[in-house]
Amino acid sequence: MSERKATIASRVGLHARPASIFAAAVGDLTLEVTIALEADPAEDAMDASSILSLMSLGAANGDIVVLRAEGDGADEALESLVKLLETDLDAE
Amino acid sequence: MQNFTGVGVSPGRIIGSVRQMPKPISEPPAGERLDAATTPEVATAELRTASKVVQTELQRRAEAATGASKSVLEATALMATDPMLIKAAVKLIVTGTSAERAIWESGASVAEMLHNLGGYMAERATDVLDVRARIVAELRGVTAPGIPQSDEPFVLVAEDLAPADTATLDPNKILALVTSGGGPQSHTAIIARALGLPAVVAAAGVDALTDGTEVYVDGAAGTLQVDPGDDERTAVTAWEHVAASLSVFDGTGTTADGHLVPLLANVGGAADAVKAAAAGAEGVGLLRTEFCFLERDIEPTIDEQVVAYRGVFDAFPGKKVVVRTLDAGADKPLPFLTDSTEPNPSLGVRGYRTDLTSPGVLKRQLTAIATAAQASSAVVWVMAPMIATVDEAADFAAMCRVAGLKTPGVMVEVPSAALRSASILTEAEFVSLGTNDLTQYTMAADRQLGTLAALNSPWQPAVLQLIQLTVAGAIYEGHNKPVGVCGEAAADPVLAVVLVGLGVNTLSMTARSMSAVGAVLKSVTLERAQELAQIAVSARNSDEARTRVRAGLPILEELGL
Structure with a gap:
C-alpha cells in the first residue's frame, strides 16, 4: 500500500472544476485510488475517481488529504496526483 | 389547414x-422489479451503457459551451458514470430492483447528501437529479428532458x-x-x-x-x-420591417400632447441594467433583488449585496432606481427565507412577510442598499413587496429611515392595499402597482394555470378599477405622491395607454417593450387615453375591454401589434 499526503492548493477547495480535473485524472489510471482527510481513519477513505465522493469530502484550500493506492506503479501514480492537488487548478 | x-x-x-x-421524466414506481427475462447482470450492463451515453452527450455539450456553464457541464458529465452513483444503483439491481428504479433511488440519496452539505454542494444536487432523469430517459429509449x-x-x-x-x-x-x-x-x-x-x-x-x-x-x-x-409569408415579411422600426426607443415616454410618462426598466441585476440604460430606459422602476441571489442557499453578506446593487445604480447616474426588497416565496423560493412546506405559498409568508419569520434579513438588506446608494449618484427609492396594511407600510418606512433611506414606498399587489392607498400613502412616499399579483389576488386565480388564463388577465375590469382606486387614493392624500406600474401590464402597449389614462405616473417594463409602448403612447393625447381608460373600466369583461380599446387605437394595425 502506497500512501502520500497533499495540501489542497485550489482556492475554492476540492470542488467544482478542480474536482472534475482530479476525478478525471484518477479515472484514467488502472489503479484504484482512495482519498481521505488527514484527520480521518483509513477505513473512511473514499473512491478518488468519484467526483461526488470528492465533493462530499469537502476538502478546503490548505486542508491536507491522504491518497492511497496499491499495485504496480502506485508510487508514480500517487506522485503525479499529489502534484495535481498542489496546483491551483481553478486558476488555469 | x-x-x-x-x-x-x-x-x-x-x-x-x-x-x-419533451415531457418530464416520470418517477419509476416504487418497488418496480426487474422483469422475468432480465438478469441483474444484464440490467447492470444496460445501466452502465446508458450512463456512458449520457456522459458522452453531456461532454459533447460541454465542448460547445463556454465559461461557467462549460465547467458545470463537465462536472455533470463526470457524475453520469460516477462510481458512488452507479455502485449504489447496482446494489439495488442485484436485489431485483429494476435499473430505472435503482438509479432513481441512488440519485435521490446522492442528491440528499449534497443538499445536506449546503452551499455550493447543495446547488449541485439539481445536477445529480438532471443526470438521473437523463439516464432513466436513455434506459426507456425516450427523449432526454430539457x-x-x-x-x-x-x-x-x-x-x-x-x-x-x-x-x-x-x-x-x-x-x-x-x-x-x-x-x-x-x-x-x-x-x-x-x-x-x-x-x-x-x-x-x-x-x-x-x-x-x-x-x-x-x-x-x-x-x-x-x-x-x-x-402568412407576406405577413412575416411585413413584420420584419415593423420590428426593425420598433426596435428603437428615443428615451422619452410621452403622450402626443407632451404629458410625460417616464418609461423605466424592470431589471434583475447589473447586466440587465446596463442593457436597459443602452435601450433608453429613463431609470429603473423595479430592481428585483431576489434575482441577484436566486441560486443562493445562504443569505448574501452585506458586502456582496452592496456590490450587486452598485452595479445597477452605476448604470443610471442621476436617474431614479426603485429597489424592491427581497420578494421570496411562492414561485421564487429562497432557501434562507422560505418555508417550502406551506400548503398555500401564494397566501403564505412571502415578500415583506418573511421579516416575521427571518427577522434581520430585511434590516441588513436596507443597510446594504443605503451603503450602495451613498456611493453612487443614482436617486434610490426602496419598496417592500406584499404589503397589505397601513401598519406594515409604516413599519417598513420606519426601517428605511433608520437605515438612512429617504424614499420608502410599497408595492400594491394585495387588493387591500389598493383600497387603502390613501392611508398607506400617509406613511409611504410612493406606491408601485404589481399587476401580476394584483390580478392573481383580485381574481383568485393562480398565475400559472392555463385553464384560468381568461380570469388571470390584467384587462379584467375589476383589476382596472382597483388601479383607478389606487390613483384616487393618491390624489385624495393630497401630496401628489407618485403611482407607478411595474407589472407585465405596463409592457402591453395597449394596456399602457389605459394605465396612463387611469392616472398612473410611470411605467416600468422589460427593456425590450419600451419601444412599442413608447410608439403607441406617442400616438394618443392624455385626454384620449383617459377616454379609453373609461371605456375599459366600464366594459362588461376583459375581452370587451381589450377589444374596445384596441379599436380606439388605429396605430396598432399600422405597427402590427
Whole structure:
C-alpha cells in the first residue's frame, strides 16, 4: 500500500472544476485510488475517481488529504496526483 | 389547414418548424422489479451503457459551451458514470430492483447528501437529479428532458416553461414560444417578452403537433397555423420591417400632447441594467433583488449585496432606481427565507412577510442598499413587496429611515392595499402597482394555470378599477405622491395607454417593450387615453375591454401589434 499526503492548493477547495480535473485524472489510471482527510481513519477513505465522493469530502484550500493506492506503479501514480492537488487548478 | 388559438403574449410573426419540449421524466414506481427475462447482470450492463451515453452527450455539450456553464457541464458529465452513483444503483439491481428504479433511488440519496452539505454542494444536487432523469430517459429509449437541441432555429412547443428552463434556453435557437398551458402572466410570457420572442400561451391542442411541422405563429393575435401559405409569408415579411422600426426607443415616454410618462426598466441585476440604460430606459422602476441571489442557499453578506446593487445604480447616474426588497416565496423560493412546506405559498409568508419569520434579513438588506446608494449618484427609492396594511407600510418606512433611506414606498399587489392607498400613502412616499399579483389576488386565480388564463388577465375590469382606486387614493392624500406600474401590464402597449389614462405616473417594463409602448403612447393625447381608460373600466369583461380599446387605437394595425 502506497500512501502520500497533499495540501489542497485550489482556492475554492476540492470542488467544482478542480474536482472534475482530479476525478478525471484518477479515472484514467488502472489503479484504484482512495482519498481521505488527514484527520480521518483509513477505513473512511473514499473512491478518488468519484467526483461526488470528492465533493462530499469537502476538502478546503490548505486542508491536507491522504491518497492511497496499491499495485504496480502506485508510487508514480500517487506522485503525479499529489502534484495535481498542489496546483491551483481553478486558476488555469 | 389546422389552426390553434390561444392568448398572444408577445408580438411577432414568424414561420418555422416545431420542436416539442419533451415531457418530464416520470418517477419509476416504487418497488418496480426487474422483469422475468432480465438478469441483474444484464440490467447492470444496460445501466452502465446508458450512463456512458449520457456522459458522452453531456461532454459533447460541454465542448460547445463556454465559461461557467462549460465547467458545470463537465462536472455533470463526470457524475453520469460516477462510481458512488452507479455502485449504489447496482446494489439495488442485484436485489431485483429494476435499473430505472435503482438509479432513481441512488440519485435521490446522492442528491440528499449534497443538499445536506449546503452551499455550493447543495446547488449541485439539481445536477445529480438532471443526470438521473437523463439516464432513466436513455434506459426507456425516450427523449432526454430539457430544451431540445437543434442546429436550426425552431418554434418551441411546451406545456409551460419553468424559471429554470430560461437558463438553458438559447434565444438564437428559438423563433417563438407556444404553450398549451400557462396564462398571460406565466413564466413563459415573461421570458418571451424579455427575449423579444413571439409567444402564444394557453393554446389547447398544440401538444399534438409533431416535430418538424411547419407553422405560422402570430404572437399578437395569439394564433398558430399549420401549413402556412402566401398570405402568412407576406405577413412575416411585413413584420420584419415593423420590428426593425420598433426596435428603437428615443428615451422619452410621452403622450402626443407632451404629458410625460417616464418609461423605466424592470431589471434583475447589473447586466440587465446596463442593457436597459443602452435601450433608453429613463431609470429603473423595479430592481428585483431576489434575482441577484436566486441560486443562493445562504443569505448574501452585506458586502456582496452592496456590490450587486452598485452595479445597477452605476448604470443610471442621476436617474431614479426603485429597489424592491427581497420578494421570496411562492414561485421564487429562497432557501434562507422560505418555508417550502406551506400548503398555500401564494397566501403564505412571502415578500415583506418573511421579516416575521427571518427577522434581520430585511434590516441588513436596507443597510446594504443605503451603503450602495451613498456611493453612487443614482436617486434610490426602496419598496417592500406584499404589503397589505397601513401598519406594515409604516413599519417598513420606519426601517428605511433608520437605515438612512429617504424614499420608502410599497408595492400594491394585495387588493387591500389598493383600497387603502390613501392611508398607506400617509406613511409611504410612493406606491408601485404589481399587476401580476394584483390580478392573481383580485381574481383568485393562480398565475400559472392555463385553464384560468381568461380570469388571470390584467384587462379584467375589476383589476382596472382597483388601479383607478389606487390613483384616487393618491390624489385624495393630497401630496401628489407618485403611482407607478411595474407589472407585465405596463409592457402591453395597449394596456399602457389605459394605465396612463387611469392616472398612473410611470411605467416600468422589460427593456425590450419600451419601444412599442413608447410608439403607441406617442400616438394618443392624455385626454384620449383617459377616454379609453373609461371605456375599459366600464366594459362588461376583459375581452370587451381589450377589444374596445384596441379599436380606439388605429396605430396598432399600422405597427402590427
